[in-house]
Amino acid sequence: MLRLRQRTKHLIYAALSGASIVVILFIIYLIMSQNHYKQTQKALEQKYDVEINRLKEERAKQMTQAWVAGRQIEAGEKLSITDLEQKEYPADRVPSDVIRSRDSIEGKITKITLKPNTLVTDSLLYEEEAATNDLRNREISFVKIPAVLRSKDVIDVRIQFPTGQDYIILSKKKVKDLKASTLTLTLTEQEILSLSSAVVDAYLHKASIYALTYVEPGIQLSAIPTYPANDQVLKLISKDPNILKRAEHGLSVTSRALLEKDLGALTPQTASEFEGKQVEYLQAAQQPGQTLQANESSNMGTGTGH
Known part of the structure; x- marks a missing residue:
């Protein structure tokens, strides 16, 4: 019995x-x-x-940072970085001349x-041209201006003689300021002399000086001035400085008289038609692919009519 118990213990x-x-x-x-x-x-x-890092690197190589307008920016407006937003685009989906650098945008027009x-x-x-030492702001009230002219518009100033000869005095000048019929242009010394000569020429020969606006000044090239400054007129101005004042005053009075005449002939029906044409013009200007030539022809017609 004792052996059985010991054997059982050993088995346990x-x-x-084994279990342990x-x-x-x-x-x-x-x-x-x-x-x-x-x-x-x-x-x-x-x-x-x-693998994720490799894909990120590949994606980074395929993407590029670019700048977009954050609001509507008008033509001729100087850009500030606050007007723009930076976004990411596929590198193969953007033009080759896309601007990536902030410094390449700031201050451009x-x-x-x-x-x-x-x-x-x-x-x-x-990029705006650097200012030269001879630049001066010139207030002008003797130029016949288009009815739709606004500040910051770009114009040519021309002279037309009774013989039909028509010359460009000033080319592609931005209207710095516009108050009533007086506009302010920034001119070089040579341009001031050329304009002075044209004013006296117009006064002596009953010519008219008028302005024409550019349709797309940022795209269109500037016209080449064709008015030959008259040496005799410049000599006359140097001998009698008052003749320039008399000429400017005479042209200003004539321009104002023509304006008053045009305004007096304006009927309610004509005003309504003009307003309708302005609406059509603005709608056409907002649509891409519009023919600029037609608009330019319209402006030419308006200018020569004055």
Whole structure:
């Protein structure tokens, strides 16, 4: 009986020892499996990270930073970085002259009106010429101006003689300021002398001095001045400076008289028709692909009629 009990104890100890070994081996297996899983997971994560970084680098190479208009920017307006927003675009979807650098935009001037979100390219901008020492602001009230002329518009100033001869005095000048029939232009010394000669010429020979606006000044090239300054007139001005004042006053009175005459002949029906044409003009100007030649011809007709 005693032997049976001892044998039973040995069997129980053996069973417990075996079970303990199995549990220990199982625990070791679990630990090793867990470590293997973590190592595999880590290796997989590293592989994914490498692949993600590679894709990001490829995408970065395929994308480019560009600037777009943050609001409507009118033609001839000087750009500030606050007017623009930076966005990302596929590199193969943007023009080759797209502007990426902030310094390449600041202070430049727009050639055309930029709608919001319009991509800014180098061909849409130009740099203002440096001011020379002989530049002066000249107030002019003797030029017959178009009825639709506004400040910041760009004009040619021309002279037409009774013989039909027509010359360009000033080319592509921006109207710095406009009050009633008096406009302010920035001129060089040579342009001031040429204009003075033309004023006296117009006074002596009953010619008319008038202005024509550019349709797309940012795109159109400037006309070449063709008016030959009269040496005799310049000598006359130097001998009698008052003749220039008399000539300017005479032309101013004539221009105002013509304006009063035109305004007096304006009927309600004519005013209504004019307003309708202005609406049509603005609508046409907002649509791409409109023929600029037709508009330019219209402006030419308006100027020569004055």
